[in-house]
Amino acid sequence: MTDLIYDVEEVSSHTVANTTGLGRGNVGAVSLRNFVIAIDSTIYAKTAQLFRKNLENHFNLSVKFLIFTHYHADHIFGIGAFKDIVSFCSEQMLKNMQSNSIKQAYEQRVSEFIKADPLAEGVVFELPDVAFNNKLIIRDEDLYIEAIHTGGHTSGSSIVYFPYEKVLFAGDLIFTNMFPFAGDATCNPEQYIKALEMMKEMKPDLIIPGHGKVLKGYNALDEYIQFFKDFRATIKSAISDGIAPEKVEITASFELDRPDLKVSSVNHWYNFYKKAL
């Protein structure tokens, strides 16, 4: 494992990301004037350690804070590499992690993961230090970032925006060119679409997704907004036509590497709108 490479790619002069998928969930970071803020921690302790080391090498500054976009394992299990610094998440994300069902499932997942995958050594399920409501601003001299709680992909999901360079970290609200996972138990379809529309209104130049490659220009979001609106319309008409969820046909130009994500997304949205009717 000594030859594992987990580098950072420059997105803009103050921001970097790793979108290779080697740490499962993407990670990113912003350098302000005197320190770096990391966003998400990958699923592995080893990739998280390399991420932090490479951030410090790239910017020649220390990583001072870590912000989590949401509670999914592929974004939080590397937290151990950032134990000595302050980590942030939305209050709802903290509640997600403290709920009995998630806590139990994730603690079990950690122990199984460590047994099954040599790269998983050092993985932990630990809560972030500080929770914010609605919005968090971290400022350093003339630069700042905003973390905004949007919900959607999960009820605790947040995005992070760096206005100085118009770079937006979307977390798992965006899966670039692949069928998204929209089947989390806490996923709210209406908030999902609202969050994407809000992201577009912010007019970012660069969007770093939770999975897949960086999107350029806010018009790139149109395809994703349309996808979810079409998805919603298909689900709603299936419900009113009495079509069972397993018979619902979704047409999307996205890659479908994991059909299980599609099945869980369809089931979740179906049940959500069925209840709402």
Ligand SMILES: [Zn+2]
């Ligand atoms: Zn996720």
